[in-house]
Amino acid sequence: MELGIKKHVEDIYKCTRCGYCREMVRERDNTFRICPIHEGTAGFEVYTGKGKMLLMRGVLEGTLEMTPRLAEIFFTCTTCGSCKAHCPVQIDTVGIFEIFRKDLTARELSPAAHTMFGKHTTEKKNPYNEPHDQRTSWIPEDFEFSKPAEIAYFVGCTSSYRQKELAIATFKILKKLGVDFTILGPDEWCCGSPLFRTGQIKQATELAQHNIDKLTELGVKQILFSCAGCYRTFASDYPKIEKLKAKSMTFAKFISKKIKDGSLKLKNLPVTLTYHDACHMTRSVKKPDYKTPRKVLNAIPGVELVEMVSTLEGSMCCGAGGGVKSAFPEVAVSAAQNRVQQAKETGAVCLISTCPFCKRNLSDGNKEANLGMKVMDLTELILERIE
Ligand code: SF4
Ligand code: SF4
Numbered sequence: 001m002e003l004g005i006k007k008h009v010e011d012i013y014k015c016t017r018c019g020y021c022r023e024m025v026r027e028r029d030n031t032f033r034i035c036p037i038h039e040g041t042a043g044f045e046v047y048t049g050k051g052k053m054l055l056m057r058g059v060l061e062g063t064l065e066m067t068p069r070l071a072e073i074f075f076t077c078t079t080c081g082s083c084k085a086h087c088p089v090q091i092d093t094v095g096i097f098e099i100f101r102k103d104l105t106a107r108e109l110s111p112a113a114h115t116m117f118g119k120h121t122t123e124k125k126n127p128y129n130e131p132h133d134q135r136t137s138w139i140p141e142d143f144e145f146s147k148p149a150e151i152a153y154f155v156g157c158t159s160s161y162r163q164k165e166l167a168i169a170t171f172k173i174l175k176k177l178g179v180d181f182t183i184l185g186p187d188e189w190c191c192g193s194p195l196f197r198t199g200q201i202k203q204a205t206e207l208a209q210h211n212i213d214k215l216t217e218l219g220v221k222q223i224l225f226s227c228a229g230c231y232r233t234f235a236s237d238y239p240k241i242e243k244l245k246a247k248s249m250t251f252a253k254f255i256s257k258k259i260k261d262g263s264l265k266l267k268n269l270p271v272t273l274t275y276h277d278a279c280h281m282t283r284s285v286k287k288p289d290y291k292t293p294r295k296v297l298n299a300i301p302g303v304e305l306v307e308m309v310s311t312l313e314g315s316m317c318c319g320a321g322g323g324v325k326s327a328f329p330e331v332a333v334s335a336a337q338n339r340v341q342q343a344k345e346t347g348a349v350c351l352i353s354t355c356p357f358c359k360r361n362l363s364d365g366n367k368e369a370n371l372g373m374k375v376m377d378l379t380e381l382i383l384e385r386i387e
Contacts, residue, residue, distance in 0.1 A: 001106060004099040004229045005056055011091050011374070012056050013105055015127075021083030021093065030307070034082050040319055040335035044204060046073050049083025049093040056100060071109035074100055076331060078324050079197050080180065080317035081283035094284075101199030110198065111327035118200045122205065125189040126157040127326075136185045138164035139338030140171065145185025152220040152246070153319070154181045156356070158228035163356035169379035170226040181224070187214045193233040193280075194345035196325040198284055206235070208241050215246055224384070226251040226379050228278035229354035235285050250281055250380055252293045252354050259266055266385040268301035270338050273381075276339065276362065277315040278355035289314075293354055293378060300385055306332040308342040318353070320361035336365025340373055350374040352381060 007013065022045060025032055037047045045051040052074060058064030075099055085092045103299050104110060110118075117127035125132050136145065138160060140354045153174060157169040174181050189211055192204035215223065223246050225231035233249045258264035275293055282288040290312045297305045310316040317327075319335025338364055343351040350372045351366075353359050 003059070004103050005060065005096060008096050009060060009101065012053055014089050014091055015050065016089060017050060018088060019050055020086050022051075024086060026314070028307065029084065030311045032262060032310045032314065033316050034086055036078055036080060036082070036317040036319045036335035036338070037324070037331060037378070038075055039172050039316070039338050040331050041076070047135065048077060048093055048311070049087070050172060052077070052097055053091070053093065057097070066104060066109060066374040068109055071104045072111065074104060075323060076262040076328050077116065077196065077322050078279070078317045078319060078335070079284075079322035080279040081278070082136065082317060085283050085313060090248045098197065099198065101339060102201055105199035106228065110200075111323070113327040114198045114200070114323050115296035117194055117326055118203055118247050120197070121195060122203050123143060124162060125207070127190060127194045128157060128161050130161045132186070135160045135188065139169045140168055141346055143183065143185075145183055146183050146187045146194050146214070146218065148179055148218045149182035150219065150221040152184065152215055152222070152240055153224045153226075154191070154230055155183060155188060155202070156230040157362065158229070160225055163359055163377070165380050166226050166377050168361070169377065169383040170224075171313060172383055173379065174362050177258060182218055182220065183212050184211070189234040190230075191230040192237065193229040194218065194231060194323060196237045197321065204237070205241055208238050211246055212242050216241045220246045222246060224254050225249070226354075226377070228280035229355070229357055230293060232284045248290065249291070250354065252296055253289065253381055255378070256292050256296050259296065265387040266300045266382070267387055269385065270302040270304075271350055272304045272306060272348045273350040273352050274298065274306050274346045275276040275341045275356060276308070276318065276343070276351060276353040277312065278358050279315075279317050281354060282315065283368065293352075296378065296382075297352065302383070306346040306348050308346055310342060318361045319365070320357050325357070325361055332361055333364045333368050337369040337371075340366045340371050340375075343373055344371050348373075350376055352378055354378045
């Protein structure tokens with residue numbers, strides 16, 4: 001079986017081994033820590049972008065075997081893209097890691113947890129092994145699913161089954177604003193993100209095609225996301241399968257437009273908060289959006305937004321993505337503790353994110369380290385403040 005990474009030999013050998021993707025402090029772009037895994041483990045270089053580039057060379061040159069241990073290293077990566085963003089020779093590190101993950105998966109070297117959620121997602125359309133008929137159990141009132149509409153809210157699995165408060169907040173905000181929108185409901189399947197990120201591309205493509213077909217049937221022109229992972233998948237992975245007519249939009253962007261046109265008024269309540277950039281809304285998409293969530297936060301009366309030391313382009317991942325939370329939960333929580341510690345050091349009382357998976361892991365890190373931060377999603381904050 002030919003290795004997919006063979007097509008990327010040039011990029012793999014382009015790595016100068018500078019180590020910028022391992023550790024770098026560059027105050028001008030708020031870079032203090034690069035790799036959440038390097039920070040959240042004993043710090044061995046193999047876990048960094050540089051380490052993995054060198055390991056792939058070894059595999060290509062035949063000096064390194066593809067073993068379960070090697071696979072473990074490649075799957076202990078949140079695919080956050082921070083190494084890529086800081087690489088001076090602009091290697092698409094994370095893109096190549098994902099191709100190598102596919103190579104590893106094809107050789108049955110995936111972590112058991114990934115194989116398991118792949119199976120669950122194929123069978124039950126969600127990675128959490130929850131019954132599909134419970135996907136809409138969060139809905140707070142009677143609602144006609146899958147009705148034709150120009151705007152669709154794609155809920156995603158984490159908000160449907162784990163962080164239901166995000167789905168509820170998004171739903172209520174849309175209702176309060178009088179938006180005519182649709183939700184696929186039982187017709188919504190996992191967006192495929194966990195599978196795309198862990199090399200299970202065939203199954204992910206089937207899920208994606210289903211969602212594309214359903215949204216197209218309803219004549220949807222704009223899809224709203226309160227999950228950064230779903231957003232990235234629609235924006236970056238789906239176009240490789242089929243170009244969707246509908247445009248993808250983060251809920252933060254939608255809120256920002258509503259604030260701008262005057263249809264969304266927010267109450268004053270003084271609070272100091274800090275904001276965590278979700279990697280899937282920023283580094284992982286063609287047009288990273290750092291500004292909009294901050295614009296929304298700054299537009300809320302009484303809010304004082306303070307930035308963490310690692311912020312904007314230098315932001316540090318929460319530690320959950322890329323299948324790390326399911327296969328290596330201690331590593332994920334350890335990375336989250338580092339991130340919440342940064343939030344705590346700002347003096348803010350509240351840490352805001354725009355992704356249910358970030359919220360979940362940051363909350364776990366907050367609890368584990370007993371840091372006492374209030375961790376909230378932007379949708380919850382908006383619902384709390386809406387007039
Ligand atoms: S993608 Fe993120 S977690 Fe993975 S090696 Fe790069 S910086 Fe580390
Ligand atoms: S920053 Fe780029 S060139 Fe430098 S070690 Fe990392 S991958 Fe290689």
